[in-house]
Amino acid sequence: MNAPAYNFAYLDEQTKRMIRRAILKAIAIPGYQVPFASREMPMPYGWGTGGVQVTAAILGPQDVLKVIDQGSDDTTNAISIRKFFAKTAGVATTTATDEATVIQTRHRIPETALNENQVLVYQVPIPEPLRFLEPRETETRRMHALAEYGLMHVKLYEDIARFGHIATAYAYPVKVNARYVMDPSPTPKFDNPKMDNSPALQLFGAGREKRIYAIPPYTQVVSLDFEDHPFEPYRFNAPCALCGAENSYLDEIVTDDKGGRMFVCSDTDYCEGRQAAGHHGSLSAAPYKDKAQEAANG
Amino acid sequence: MADQNLVENDEPLLVAKSLSKSFGRINACRDVSFSLYPGEVLAIVGESGSGKSTLLQMLSGQLAPSAGHVSYRMRDGVTRDLTTLGEAERRFLFRTDWGFVHQDPAQGLRMAVSAGANVGERLMAVGWNHYGRIRETASDWLTRVEIDVARIDDAPRTYSGGMRQRLQIARNLVTEPRLVFMDEPTGGLDVSVQARLLDLLRSLVAELNLAVIIVTHDLAVARLLSHRVMVMKGGRVIETGLTDQVLDDPREPYTQLLVSSILPP
Amino acid sequence: MTAMIDITDAGKTFTMHLQGGIELPVVRGVTFQVNPGECVVLSGPSGAGKSSILKMIFGNYRCDSGCIGIRHRGKVVDLATAEPRQVLNIRRSTIGYVSQFLRAVPRVATIDVVGEPLIANGMSRADAQARAGELLHRLNIPERLWQLPPATFSGGEQQRVNIARGFISDLPILLLDEPTASLDAANRAVVVELVAEKKRQGVAMVAIVHDDEIRHLIADRIVDVTGFAAAA
Numbered sequence: 001m002n003a004p005a006y007n008f009a010y011l012d013e014q015t016k017r018m019i020r021r022a023i024l025k026a027i028a029i030p031g032y033q034v035p036f037a038s039r040e041m042p043m044p045y046g047w048g049t050g051g052v053q054v055t056a057a058i059l060g061p062q063d064v065l066k067v068i069d070q071g072s073d074d075t076t077n078a079i080s081i082r083k084f085f086a087k088t089a090g091v092a093t094t095t096a097t098d099e100a101t102v103i104q105t106r107h108r109i110p111e112t113a114l115n116e117n118q119v120l121v122y123q124v125p126i127p128e129p130l131r132f133l134e135p136r137e138t139e140t141r142r143m144h145a146l147a148e149y150g151l152m153h154v155k156l157y158e159d160i161a162r163f164g165h166i167a168t169a170y171a172y173p174v175k176v177n178a179r180y181v182m183d184p185s186p187t188p189k190f191d192n193p194k195m196d197n198s199p200a201l202q203l204f205g206a207g208r209e210k211r212i213y214a215i216p217p218y219t220q221v222v223s224l225d226f227e228d229h230p231f232e233p234y235r236f237n238a239p240c241a242l243c244g245a246e247n248s249y250l251d252e253i254v255t256d257d258k259g260g261r262m263f264v265c266s267d268t269d270y271c272e273g274r275q276a277a278g279h280h281g282s283l284s285a286a287p288y289k290d291k292a293q294e295a296a297n298g
Numbered sequence: 299m300a301d302q303n304l305v306e307n308d309e310p311l312l313v314a315k316s317l318s319k320s321f322g323r324i325n326a327c328r329d330v331s332f333s334l335y336p337g338e339v340l341a342i343v344g345e346s347g348s349g350k351s352t353l354l355q356m357l358s359g360q361l362a363p364s365a366g367h368v369s370y371r372m373r374d375g376v377t378r379d380l381t382t383l384g385e386a387e388r389r390f391l392f393r394t395d396w397g398f399v400h401q402d403p404a405q406g407l408r409m410a411v412s413a414g415a416n417v418g419e420r421l422m423a424v425g426w427n428h429y430g431r432i433r434e435t436a437s438d439w440l441t442r443v444e445i446d447v448a449r450i451d452d453a454p455r456t457y458s459g460g461m462r463q464r465l466q467i468a469r470n471l472v473t474e475p476r477l478v479f480m481d482e483p484t485g486g487l488d489v490s491v492q493a494r495l496l497d498l499l500r501s502l503v504a505e506l507n508l509a510v511i512i513v514t515h516d517l518a519v520a521r522l523l524s525h526r527v528m529v530m531k532g533g534r535v536i537e538t539g540l541t542d543q544v545l546d547d548p549r550e551p552y553t554q555l556l557v558s559s560i561l562p563p
Numbered sequence: 564m565t566a567m568i569d570i571t572d573a574g575k576t577f578t579m580h581l582q583g584g585i586e587l588p589v590v591r592g593v594t595f596q597v598n599p600g601e602c603v604v605l606s607g608p609s610g611a612g613k614s615s616i617l618k619m620i621f622g623n624y625r626c627d628s629g630c631i632g633i634r635h636r637g638k639v640v641d642l643a644t645a646e647p648r649q650v651l652n653i654r655r656s657t658i659g660y661v662s663q664f665l666r667a668v669p670r671v672a673t674i675d676v677v678g679e680p681l682i683a684n685g686m687s688r689a690d691a692q693a694r695a696g697e698l699l700h701r702l703n704i705p706e707r708l709w710q711l712p713p714a715t716f717s718g719g720e721q722q723r724v725n726i727a728r729g730f731i732s733d734l735p736i737l738l739l740d741e742p743t744a745s746l747d748a749a750n751r752a753v754v755v756e757l758v759a760e761k762k763r764q765g766v767a768m769v770a771i772v773h774d775d776e777i778r779h780l781i782a783d784r785i786v787d788v789t790g791f792a793a794a795a
Contacts, residue, residue, distance in 0.1 A: 335648060338648070494670070497671075504683070525651055526647050539625070540622065540647045540650055542623050543622065543625055543647075543650075546618070546624065547577075547618075547623070547624045547625055549625070550580070551581070551584075554579070554580050554581055555580075555581060558581060
């Protein structure tokens with residue numbers, strides 16, 4: 001299966017070394033954006049070129065790789081990146097969160113708790129959390145250097161002024177290790193608490209913007225907020241329609257053109273695991289034994 | 299008599315000593331020295347190219363002088379040389395104890411952000427973390443600069459020129475600075491709008507006991523706002539004194555020319 | 564008794580740089596004193612330099628020579644050489660100036676225009692307004708005008724507002740430049756009364772008055788400035 005035409009994991013060793021140096025620096029300064037010489041990859045920007053380079057630089061022959069896109073293992077993006085590394089590095093791949101050693105992700109953190117032997121690699125489109133209000137890179141770098149983060153609260157203030165609450169629902173800014181304000185990539189704010197004090201190493205790669213940053217294991221990650229408008233992870237009104245999970249992040253699935261819809265776990269591996277273990281939701285294909293009983297109970 | 303403003307042997311807030319700046323062979327500013335006391339309004343007047351803007355930049359620590367230095371008495375009472383301040387300290391000073399009112403409000407405001415957030419930004423920058431209190435303080439300041447509180451959530455790009463300038467003033471004063479730099483604050487405004495702004499500035503300056511260094515080419519602005527005037531020409535201060543003294547009894551040929559060029563009110 | 568104003572050999576010359584640098588001597592050798600509770604009226608034909616002397620005492624015109632001693636908080640300060648800051652302090656707590664014309668502040672209500680010198684020296688706004696009201700009343704400014712800015716008033720009304728503003732504070736020195744110029748007989752009488760009150764309070768005054776009758780009523784001493792006229 002190993003295609004001899006490619007170096008292991010596609011990138012040449014010099015490039016991987018350069019990226020690893022950037023990663024080490026990023027781990028040493030949690031939340032700080034380290035510039036790196038991002039390479040052209042055989043996929044367009046916006047398809048995870050940053051994450052792919054980080055994964056290529058850290059992948060070893062013994063690693064087991066999982067790739068998710070919006071929590072799902074079976075979207076085009078996830079499948080092609082998984083196949084890419086299977087072909088260029090010959091590593092084992094998996095869809096099971098607890099079997100993986102490296103998980104590359106776009107826009108989600110798996111529901112299953114991560115462990116110390118795992119690395120989570122995020123694909124990042126815009127690494128600069130201050131960019132929304134300050135277009136000058138020289139100025140945002142200076143603001144990070146001097147920890148001038150009043151502007152970040154300006155963004156949250158604007159949310160409350162306009163919507164009555166902090167309406168930022170994804171890419172919700174966090175402060176890492178009580179120092180750098182960081183964009184967690186466009187993950188839903190639902191996932192923000194999972195970043196805090198996580199046993200797994202978290203690496204962030206932005207290919208187009210040429211930045212790498214990191215959250216080392218067991219690092220404090222705090223979502224920004226106001227005293228009178230505290231951070232609230234998004235809550236859903238209903239459990240997953242397939243597995244009945246009440247504490248997972250749900251996707252809306254349109255089921256017909258008459259307004260029919262269902263809400264299911266965005267983490268497909270988690271949802272399938274629960275169903276296999278006998279959990280069921282209101283719309284699951286499997287017979288739902290307790291349904292009648294639940295109706296009777298009210 | 300309750301005259302806390304009038305203590306005569308207090309210390310200066312800002313001292314400039316032999317400030318000079320040259321750009322290559324051009325001497326933009328030569329050997330300027332003065333002291334500014336708390337609550338004092340100093341106008342720097344002169345034509346464009348006289349060096350007044352260069353001087354203002356040096357005084358506010360945005361431009362390093364070629365020679366001489368500026369010292370400032372910080373809130374803790376310690377007088378520091380501005381060039382020895384770290385960038386973090388200087389920027390902190392700039393958003394707490396100092397204000398800077400630009401001629402073009404677009405330079406001093408975030409045009410796409412609501413008026414409330416524009417005023418609240420400095421508070422958030424010094425660690426205010428209570429939305430309700432930030433908004434209350436912002437509303438209070440909008441009222442003080444005569445902006446309808448109903449406009450608090452509108453971005454300044456929907457404001458008129460005069461409103462923008464008043465908003466810029468509120469944004470600067472919200473942290474109760476002791477010193478405000480102003481660069482032609484009434485520059486691009488209609489005459490009637492100018493009068494209102496000057497009137498507002500006059501009362502705020504007196505009420506808050508602000509020290510102000512105002513750069514203007516408009517002698518009427520200097521007369522209305524300032525206690526003291528420095529007349530600049532060719533990078534030098536050619537005449538200085540009480541504002542009414544300099545304007546009613548100008549000594550230098552250039553000052554006489556400037557004064558005689560004003561249309562009668 | 565110690566003089567409040569003690570002028571010795573003061574002189575002033577204008578140099579008109581725009582007219583080829585011609586020198587325009589105004590006054591020289593100006594020497595006189597004013598004691599507390601005394602009103603000195605300057606006399607002389609127009610152009611003799613009466614207004615210039617008044618402006619020199621206020622620090623508005625600079626002195627070229629001599630000394631202008633002002634008793635400021637128990638100490639004598641030479642205004643001819645004082646720092647700008649000191650001059651401002653002297654104006655705030657020692658010397659008041661009632662000019663002929665009101666320099667109107669565009670949007671401020673009359674009652675606040677009059678009360679401002681008291682507020683500047685620390686009095687509460689309510690107290691200052693109460694005292695301003697009393698004075699405006701005496702000077703026959705109808706109460707319905709008090710909340711309006713004086714810019715729209717007639718010349719005579721503006722002058723009376725100006726007088727009220729000048730007389731309201733408790734400064735120990737007052738300079739009066741034609742305080743009765745455009746007033747009717749009734750209001751002139753009020754001004755004479757106000758001056759008399761200031762004298763009783765020990766205020767030292769220097770005035771320029773063209774009206775002979777008023778001059779006799781208020782002057783304790785007349786200083787003829789023709790003696791100070793500088794030979795051109």
